[in-house]
Amino acid sequence: MAEEQGTSDELDALIEEQRWDSAFVRLLANPDEAKKSRIRATPFELLDLVASLYPDAITMPDRRCNDTPLHLVCRQSQTSSKRVKALLAHLKDPDGVLIRNRFGGTSLHSAANHNATIETFRELVRTNSRIVRVATREGVYAVATLWHAYVQTIQGHMCIAHALKGDNISSEHFARFWEKAKFLASEYFRRTTACPEEIDNRTRFVLHGLIQCNVDISFFKIALKIEPGLAITPNAQGSLPLHILVKDRPYRLKERQAIVAALQAYPRAALIANKAGYTPLLIAIGSKLPWENGLDCIANAALSMIQRRDPLTGLFPFLLAASNGGPMSVSTTYHLLSARPDLLRPRDTAETNFHVQSSSLYG
Incomplete structure (x- = not known):
């Protein structure tokens, strides 16, 4: 053999x-x-010659899947980005990398789905940075495609399974994947309004990027297991990943898992208010997060925040929950009051009047 x-x-x-x-x-x-x-491929010199003589061919889609030659070479770049660099060097318009195939994927999606080298990712983003913010018709970003491709390999699936059980990850196979994931997530977030203007280390915002790209819950948990420090980085509004989780609620069916993972990585996150003065508890109540979906975890991690008033209305958290209405608000209000029943006893007349005025705003 x-x-x-x-x-x-x-x-x-x-x-x-x-x-x-x-x-x-x-x-x-x-x-x-x-x-x-x-x-499987044409010799490099011939490919480079054709691209230089006929640059329009680089962005010409085929009839089967509307793939351009750039899509095809990105699928063949597992060991080298040489061919990708050659096509990009002869590309007339940087927007050519944004062309999507029949499935809505760009050449970056093709690279992510076929385990291309990190240099291939960098060359595509360097040519046109907007490519990281292009999703397929199903709303899948390149970093999410990278995850799905990785877990479909036997080695990747086993590696993630061991990591979720608490085992350490030390394989080069995972290290290469994680390097690409951090690059794509941080590049995505860097081009959002939530990213601070002055960045000393863009990889600190990887978790923010992963959340905004709606990655799988397992991917989110793995990121925190590998680098728990990602949970301590605030965005431009002073919001930590925990604030974003309870505000946007990207994991509706598994949000308790996400909240628990974020709190395990950085327990003090439950005590920190963003620049607008909102703690995760207040944001979660405002987002109508059910008590059993993770609101209880936030409250237990920051019992002192149960007496912190809402910056806008001046209401205590239990009053804010009651104002939401509905069956879920009853449960939240009950548990918050059970933890601090003394909040129902005003200390003086002035505070009594304040409660009456605030409560009347919500009927």
Whole structure:
């Protein structure tokens, strides 16, 4: 088997080097090698020549899936970005990398779905940074595509399974994936209004980028297991990832898992208010987060925040919850009052009047 592989590699090398006469002679002497040859792409020099002579061909889609040549070479860049660089060098318009195929994917999606090198990702983003913010028709961003492609491999699936059980990850296979994931997530977030203007280390915002890209809950949890420090970085509005989780609620069916993971990584997040003065507890109540969906975890992690008033209305959290109405608000109000029943006893007349005025705003 090793000898067969060696002869096949030698034939492949002759073809790649365009030593056509030698390849012809070898095949005549060993015709079975033609069945074992693994050559899939045109020699680089020929590809580069065609691209330089006819740049419009780089963005010309095929009839089957509307894939451009750039989509195709990104799928063949597992070991080198040389071909991608060649096409990008001859690209007339940087917007050419934004062309989407029939499934709505850009060349960046193709690179992510086929385990391309990190250099390939960087070249595409360097050509047109807007590519990281392009989603497929199903709303899937490149970093989410990268995750799905990784967990579909046997090695990737096993690695993630062990990590979710609490085992340490030390494989180079995962390290390469994580490097690409951090790059895509941080580049995405850097181009949002929530990103601070002055960034000393853009990879600190990886978790913010992953949340905004609606990645799988397992991906979110893995990120926190690998780098818990990602949970302590606030965005331009002073909001930590925990604030964003309870405000946008991207994991409606599994948001308790996400909240628990964020609190385990950074328990003090429940005590921190953003620049507008809102703590995660107040934001969660305003977003009508059910008590059992993770609001209880936030309240238990920051019992002192149960007496902190809402900056806008001046209401205590239990009054804010009651003003939401509905069955869920009853449960939240009950549990908050059970934790601090003394909040129902005003300390003086002035505070009594304040409660009456605030409560009347909500009927």
